[in-house]
Amino acid sequence: QSDVAGDLASILLTEEQLGSQLDEIAAQIDADYAGKDLLLVGVLKGAVMVMADLARRLHHPVQMDWMAVSSYGSGTKSSGVVRILKDLDSDLTGRNVLIVEDIIDSGLTLSWLVSNLRSRGPASVEIATMLRKPDAAKVDVDVKYVGFDIPNEFVVGYGLDYAEKYRNLPFVGTLAPHVYS
Ligand code: PRP
Numbered sequence: 001q002s003d004v005a006g007d008l009a010s011i012l013l014t015e016e017q018l019g020s021q022l023d024e025i026a027a028q029i030d031a032d033y034a035g036k037d038l039l040l041v042g043v044l045k046g047a048v049m050v051m052a053d054l055a056r057r058l059h060h061p062v063q064m065d066w067m068a069v070s071s072y073g074s075g076t077k078s079s080g081v082v083r084i085l086k087d088l089d090s091d092l093t094g095r096n097v098l099i100v101e102d103i104i105d106s107g108l109t110l111s112w113l114v115s116n117l118r119s120r121g122p123a124s125v126e127i128a129t130m131l132r133k134p135d136a137a138k139v140d141v142d143v144k145y146v147g148f149d150i151p152n153e154f155v156v157g158y159g160l161d162y163a164e165k166y167r168n169l170p171f172v173g174t175l176a177p178h179v180y181s
């Protein structure tokens with residue numbers, strides 16, 4: 001197992017860039033949900049990094065729960081087939097839910113997830129995502145908080161994987177074509 005540096009084509013977003021964007025998003029969330037109940041729902045596994053870094057920036061008291069859904073398997077293309085691998089522990093009735101995601105690519109995962117969670121009787125369902133690829137969108141998803149709009153390239157790091165690798169990189173990088181072609 002060699003160093004990952006040779007697998008990366010470039011660094012797209014540094015740890016500092018991700019962090020300062022999260023500072024702003026956290027301040028907005030604190031303001032928007034002041035005096036309200038808030039349940040953060042992290043989407044495993046990709047959202048682990050953004051959930052941890054966002055939640056610790058909030059002054060608002062929140063609860064955190066997790067759902068595991070997968071639409072990618074080990075490839076680079078979304079299949080559009082969303083499977084629940086682990087459901088929430090929480091009852092959503094009357095709750096303000098904020099889904100926390102690492103990336104919106106085609107939008108298929110989140111558009112499915114939002115309607116699934118809305119059917120459970122919450123007071124509100126909103127989305128916070130670190131990354132979004134506007135040029136890859138297959139369905140429109142209404143997102144309240146976005147870290148960065150990025151080009152339609154295959155990116156890894158900060159929770160994002162290729163075949164389960166690279167999630168632990170503290171930055172977002174583009175994967176060199178030789179890795180997946
Ligand atoms: C990735 C990513 C998002 C989703 C975005 O998850 O973390 O959840 O795909 O793609 P979409 O907008 O095209 O639906 P993945 O299914 O790879 O599972 P993972 O989080 O466990 O890596």
Ligand code: MN
Nearest residue numbers: 043044045046
């Ligand atoms: Mn994911």
Ligand code: MG
Nearest residue numbers: 046072160161
């Ligand atoms: Mg994945």
